Amino acid sequence: MKALVTGFEPFGGSAVNASAEAVRRLPARLGVLEIVTAELPTSYRRSHAALAAAIERVSPAIVLCTGQANERGALCVERLAVNLQYAETADNDGARPADTPVVPGGPAAYLATLPVRPALAALQAAGLPAQLSMSAGTFVCNHVFYHLLHGAAGSGHPRRGGFLHVPALPGADAPGAPSMALDDIVRGIEIVLRTAAEGSSGG
Numbered sequence: 001m002k003a004l005v006t007g008f009e010p011f012g013g014s015a016v017n018a019s020a021e022a023v024r025r026l027p028a029r030l031g032v033l034e035i036v037t038a039e040l041p042t043s044y045r046r047s048h049a050a051l052a053a054a055i056e057r058v059s060p061a062i063v064l065c066t067g068q069a070n071e072r073g074a075l076c077v078e079r080l081a082v083n084l085q086y087a088e089t090a091d092n093d094g095a096r097p098a099d100t101p102v103v104p105g106g107p108a109a110y111l112a113t114l115p116v117r118p119a120l121a122a123l124q125a126a127g128l129p130a131q132l133s134m135s136a137g138t139f140v141c142n143h144v145f146y147h148l149l150h151g152a153a154g155s156g157h158p159r160r161g162g163f164l165h166v167p168a169l170p171g172a173d174a175p176g177a178p179s180m181a182l183d184d185i186v187r188g189i190e191i192v193l194r195t196a197a198e199g200s201s202g203g
Contacts, residue, residue, distance in 0.1 A: 003033045003193055004060040006051060008067050008140070011042035011092050018169045019066040022185040030190055033197050036060065042092045042140050044085060048147035055151070055159075062160050062196045063148055064114065066189060067141035069165040073178030074129035075188045076165040077116045078136040081145035082109045086138040102146040110149035114162030119195040128188050129180070136163055160196050164189065 005026060007019035023037045038054040040047045055063065069076065083106045085097040116132060123130035136142040145163040152161055166188070167180040 001032050001034065001062070001197060002058055002060040003035050003062040003064065003197070004038065004054055004058045005035060005189065005193070006038045006040050006054065006063075006065045006144075008040050008042050009092070012089060014172060016169060016172055018068045018166050018172065018180070018182070018185055021169065021182055022166060022189055023066060025182065025186045026189065030193055031197060033062070033193055035193070040144060044091055044095050044097060044140055044143055045093055047140055047144050051144055051147060052151065060159060062114070062193065064162055064164060064189065064192060064196065065141075065144050065148060066164045066166055067144075068168055069137070069141075070168050070177065072165055073167050073180070074131050075123055075167075075180070075185070076131055076133035077120050077123070077192070078133050078145060078163040078165060079112055079116055080109050080134055081112070081136055081142055081149050081163070082138070083107060083146060084138050085143060091140055102143050103150055106146075106150055110146065110153065112162040113149065113152070113160045114192070114196045115198075116162065118198075119162075119192045122191050122195045123188055126187065126191055128184055128191070130188065133165065136165065141165065162192070162196070164192055
């Protein structure tokens with residue numbers, strides 16, 4: 001069984017992105033899973049095409065996208081992708097959409113198809129700070145998450161898809177800002193992948 005795991009390139013003037021750093025640390029195999037990784041551009045215009053190309057190349061049964069959320073101090077298992085784009089700060093191409101749809105005419109929202117509640121329970125059982133999030137925001141993370149689920153719905157492909165927001169790395173942001181050790185972020189991603197591979201659904 002193949003799993004595609006993605007992270008994002010640095011943005012907003014930062015030198016690193018915790019999601020990309022963690023994804024690079026993942027093993028090539030994790031139990032029954034063969035793991036393939038990709039780094040996506042932090043760009044509304046380019047990110048979904050890069051994701052679609054990776055999915056086409058890998059043909060994964062599971063797709064877990066990850067992204068850094070500077071204001072969050074816990075691993076956040078996202079429940080919803082919304083059909084809305086709004087950027088308070090520009091993406092890496094300088095784009096700042098304001099209240100525009102991700103996909104014109106698309107559904108208002110999609111539910112993640114990974115087993116979000118079992119994943120959350122497994123993270124918490126492992127002693128990691130984790131919570132269920134009802135909003136992936138309106139920046140490029142949500143843009144990619146929505147395209148992931150919209151593409152799967154349109155193709156009828158049974159792959160399971162979800163999104164995990166991770167905190168910034170210690171010292172990578174302003175002093176005192178929320179953060180998490182890289183080893184813990186990597187461990188959290190592995191736990192979500194294992195849970196998804198068990199074949200649970202819903203949540």
